[in-house]
Amino acid sequence: MTRPQTHLSLAAGLALAGALALATLALAAGDAPKRASAKLQSPDSKVSGSVHFTQEAGGLHVVADVSGVTPGMHGIHVHENGVCTPPDFKSAGGHFNPGKTPHACMPTDPRHAGDFGNITVAADGKGHLDFMLAGATLSGDASVIGKSIVLHAGQDDCTTQPSGNSGDRLACGVIK
Numbered sequence: 001m002t003r004p005q006t007h008l009s010l011a012a013g014l015a016l017a018g019a020l021a022l023a024t025l026a027l028a029a030g031d032a033p034k035r036a037s038a039k040l041q042s043p044d045s046k047v048s049g050s051v052h053f054t055q056e057a058g059g060l061h062v063v064a065d066v067s068g069v070t071p072g073m074h075g076i077h078v079h080e081n082g083v084c085t086p087p088d089f090k091s092a093g094g095h096f097n098p099g100k101t102p103h104a105c106m107p108t109d110p111r112h113a114g115d116f117g118n119i120t121v122a123a124d125g126k127g128h129l130d131f132m133l134a135g136a137t138l139s140g141d142a143s144v145i146g147k148s149i150v151l152h153a154g155q156d157d158c159t160t161q162p163s164g165n166s167g168d169r170l171a172c173g174v175i176k
């Protein structure tokens, strides 16, 4: 006799839980962007690249690709201003550093939130990075949105303050 009633309330309970879960997901999605990207521009027309950011449960996933670049190691960082004015891209300012920490390379902690370190460019002029960036997000004070990515002519030595002595700015892209 009581069985059908139990089923009904169980079904209603599940439906309610489902609706709540959906509402929570919708709210979370509305609060913060899940993706951002930057397209690199350079006065050297051979140089191009892109950086994609995805907010995941474990942190901020970064995938960077460059091409047309001199083989070797090149410093690459998030810089504090979302302004890329060629040819020197000084408009991008210093490294994105919301935590007011010293410059370093992954996995050294602390370091600037914008410190990617280096991207290794192969003989074909192409470089690829795929990693999780600790200390940066797509919302709040540590958000990289509205900042810029700068690719340098030289190698980041991961030691020299405040920017690793990685030389001229080869390419720049605003993160949107």
Ligand SMILES: [Cu+2]
Pocket (backbone or CB within 6 Å): 075, 076, 077, 078, 079, 095, 150, 151, 152, 163
């Ligand atoms: Cu830089």
Ligand SMILES: [Zn+2]
Pocket (backbone or CB within 6 Å): 077, 095, 102, 103, 104, 112, 114, 115, 162, 163, 164
């Ligand atoms: Zn730095």
